[in-house]
Amino acid sequence: MRGISISDEPVIRLVDVRKVYKLKAGDVTALQGISFDILKGEFVAIMGPSGSGKSTLLNLIGCLDVPTSGELILAGRNVKEMSDDELTFLRRDEIGFIFQKFNLISLLTAYENAEYPIILKQGHMDEEGKTARMMKLVGLGDDLMTHKPSELSGGQQQRVAIARALVNDPALLLCDEPTGNLDSVTGSQIMDILKGLNEQGRTIVMVTHDPNIARSAHRTINIIDGRVAA
């Protein structure tokens, strides 16, 4: 376990979480009573085949959706009772998203992309140099600060996305196939960054279908047919 300290305090707690989508053709149950804890400092991989419900689970953990029933406690707060704005603030303050497609804002420079969550939270520019520190942490040089995303390589874009995910010092980093759009060398560099962040105490939940990537995690939760596989 590389000597990482994992506390007993859960960052995420799911208790019998169900998610049912009401469609015209009939109800579709995506998650059928999922329960698990993710502790502070853990690096957890979520795996499962297509249609297993892992994307639904990721959306719930990322507070982009709420459970139909059951309880989802994130950073001590029950998301089911929260308004849309409260969920948005929770995403802004407690969750750092890292997407497969990087999802940087094309209109902003690399620096501005990383700085954006600080402006959202504080209402003003980063005056403490946190953005620059995070960019340095993920290995981005000053020369790339003013580049637009289209002027960066995939690996550089993902580093900017990681810096953006970190600037508000979230309780949880949520990664959705973070190496899925990268070549193996760049992918392993990104995984090294994530492992390094975890070693510094960051809690990371990563959805992946690649068992090699999942091996970087402390444990893997397999989802099959909307349930946690034994």
Add this chain to the structure above:
Amino acid sequence: MKIRKNVFFQLASRNVRLNFSRSLLAALGIIIGVVAITTMGILGANIQLAVSSNLSSSANSIIITPDTGSRGGFGPPTRGTTTLLITDNQVREIEQAAGHNVVVPIHSGSDLIQVGTKDKTRVTIYGLDPEKVSNFVEIAEGSSLRGASSGVLIGSTLAKDQDIKVGTRIKVGDESTGTNEVVRVVGILKSKGFGIDLMPDNAIIAPDHWYTSVYGNQGEYQQVDILVPSIKDIPPIKDAIDKKMNKKVKVVSITDSGALLETINATIGQISTFILLLGGISLLVASVSIFNVMMMSVKDRINEIGVLRSIGTTKSEIRKMFIYESFIIGSIGAVIGGLISFIGGYLLVRVIGTTNYFFTPASIMYVPYGMAIGIVVCLISGLYPAAKAANLNPIEALRHD
């Protein structure tokens, strides 16, 4: 380069720059709309101001004419016409009602005149007491009428058209009208414009004794004017004349230039409003264009909206970002439209008439008004697309490619 404090305004302005051609085309609609309503507004205001100014020179007078709706037994009609007249007795009644205000009985008719060998032309001829002429007109050249003289005054337009100078002799009448007189011009009048008491610009003003000696109608007049110091004095005098003269049947019509001024202003105002509404149609078309551009902007940025929402941007912030975008497009259109309206409006007013009133608040206010309407139209057009963007489901928006 760092993002300014208002990151949403920055995102909006950068998107406008990124899609510059599209945004400019949308702004073009607003430019046309703003120019249409502003120039039309300026034009209407300038016409109104010019007419009001011309009329206001005769704004403090009451005009009494025989009521054409009754057959009250006035004197015989003037030669060849069926016009009713106001008698001397009636003038005395009017004088009693008018108190100390100046009462001017006026003869008027028309006749052919000929200057030298030029073609004959028909003009209005007024017959006035020479002592009272100065109450109505100002002399530009020469002198005013004198008591026993038969010299006449000539309106500015007539003088210019017929090349009449002080001292010119004019032949009045011919075989067809039954008159054959020659009069000498003693003075040329300043231009007066449109008035309801006298319209002397294309007329001859002759002494009343000359008029009655040529056309008859001694002691009978086409109209009587009462000149009052202030518009406030008009209503009581009108009431007094009405009570005195229109007891059982209406024998005289009483008009005051102030009321006419209001009516004309109201009519011009209505025409201006109608023209403004026509201009408004172009703004309506522009609003559809803005709506379309904003909807395209939302559609193009669905994934970006999903990302912004997922990393902590609220619905209201997304809404704000798109409203800023329509505000920026509207402002570009309004500023360019305002400038074109200012220059174009000036040129248009100059071509049509005088620019004397262009810089008055009533005229120039249409520039900021037009610009404000342009921006408001853009903001309204952007409301639905902004709401649509804000209400996108972040999960579906993130999946959008």
